Ligand SMILES: Nc1ncnc2c1ncn2[C@@H]1O[C@H](COP(=O)(O)OP(=O)(O)O)[C@@H](O)[C@H]1O
């Protein structure tokens with residue numbers, strides 16, 4: 001058959017409309033990302049320098065470059081700095097992983113903490129640490145095993161992949177999470193752990209006892225896995241159009257989701273092994289980031305929101321009530337409940353796709 | 355680019371839905387698949403698009419078993435618009451249409467001006483330019499349908515499989531979409547296979563018509579040969595009057611159990627009166 005060629009259409013109007021649309025979106029995310037970054041830096045600076053023991057900027061520089069200032073050196077290097085760094089890393093990981101699951105399942109309830117993955121990591125880690133007295137590396141591996149086991153259990157018990165039928169998976173996850181809390185309690189009771197702050201690490205998460213060797217491990221995992229997660233996240237944008245369309249666009253939906261789940265489990269395990277299951281951060285960050293971006297999901301923005309939440313909450317936990325050094329999870333847990341209610345009250349009804 | 359199926363059988367679990375389908379999609383032409391609800395039209399289309407692994411037989415793309423080709427290779431040659439794609443939240447029309455370029459990109463092949471041009475052209479051809487900055491989840495059903503088609507166009511494939519591209523559209527927009535489909539075939543040489551519900555529209559816009567029932571082809575060929583009272587009865591199980599007009603238009607008038615309420619005294623009413631009653635089931 002003969003193919004007539006069309007006269008080249010005038011595309012200037014469409015190109016103009018496109019660049020206008022793209023520019024609006026880009027500007028918004030640039031403003032939000034910059035704002036969050038500045039806020040995070042400010043919070044980290046406050047966390048490190050202020051509080052019950054003020055460290056001046058010159059002192060900070062001197063201590064970091066090796067000088068020993070009695071008192072200040074110890075507080076900075078053994079408490080303030082490690083907590084700020086670990087809080088930032090943990091927040092980045094929790095925010096991004098939470099948003100990954102929420103986007104994948106198209107449901108804000110489907111974050112790894114609500115689904116029990118975080119508690120799976122925690123239960124395995126506390127068992128290894130407390131019952132077997134395992135060293136740090138082994139605790140992290142146990143956390144990885146626990147998280148992976150819960151992820152597999154979720155898929156098997158709900159008979160679906162996340163994204164296919166989130167409703168079932170959320171119910172199964174909530175049941176698993178409840179069970180895992182009991183496991184953690186049981187381990188704590190068996191091990192005669194009466195010290196509240198030690199127990200709290202594994203129940204709601206805490207930055208109080210983080211060490212530099214733990215931070216090194218967490219840094220390594222976050223530096224490797226977070227960029228990979230952002231990359232897989234760009235593929236999830238296609239997968240979220242539905243399995244058929246994703247395949248039609250050349251993207252295996254199951255393989256993409258499996259990769260995303262694996263990265264989420266790795267990041268969750270590393271975070272939980274170091275600072276326990278910090279309550280609600282994974283759950284809060286994604287929807288907050290979305291509100292900031294007027295409904296667009298973004299893993300990186302969610303990660304920054306997570307970091308901001310954790311560092312701010314840790315500041316409050318440490319200094320809000322003088323003399324009380326609360327674990328960070330108590331504060332995020334307190335903030336989580338009203339946020340959940342707000343989310344339920346303001347969000348559109350969840351669209352369930354079978 | 356040729357698409358064929360040989361003795362193709364498709365099943366969901368143990369449930370066989372399409373059996374022994376032999377199909378040669380005419381190259382560069384518009385093929386329409388018609389048939390009653392649940393007869394396996396979407397399933398057949400999904401099989402042709404490599405979304406379902408056949409339980410028997412095969413689908414051949416340019417003579418090669420489609421399942422031996424990588425997903426992305428297939429995605430650069432065959433575009434698919436499923437019956438009910440999921441509307442993503444919070445993204446604009448321009449972004450959604452841009453996702454049609456996904457199969458052409460990778461780590462080494464990033465977005466270029468060419469991609470911009472292709473997306474712009476897809477917007478223009480579907481008259482969705484004005485919607486470019488709007489969030490997709492806030493569009494009407496008809497607008498959304500045109501945006502999905504724009505996305506399929508942006509994929510720039512020689513073969514386009516459209517599952518009910520005119521659902522949710524009013525008659526004017528249905529005609530607009532079908533005109534666009536013909537343009538693609540005539541001007542670009544695109545091969546189109548689409549599932550349609552409206553028999554007269556299918557007959558008007560398709561070069562090749564396939565009538566399915568119970569997962570098998572009942573009749574296939576030029577619309578004039580396929581749309582007969584006998585075939586319609588066979589496929590849909592209804593009696594009807596089929597009237598071909600001189601220009602290749604057809605009216606299919608289902609004859610239910612009732613006579614037209616206003617025509618009982620004079621069955622020989624002028625035909626236009628009855629056509630109006632028969633418009634939609
Ligand atoms: N994902 C699925 N799983 C199981 N059965 C399905 C699925 N999709 C369709 N079916 C069944 O296959 C049959 C054919 O469906 P479909 O191809 O969608 O029909 P059509 O598009 O012609 O209306 C129907 O009986 C339907 O119930």
Ligand SMILES: [Mg+2]
Pocket residue numbers: 395396397437517
């Ligand atoms: Mg169908």
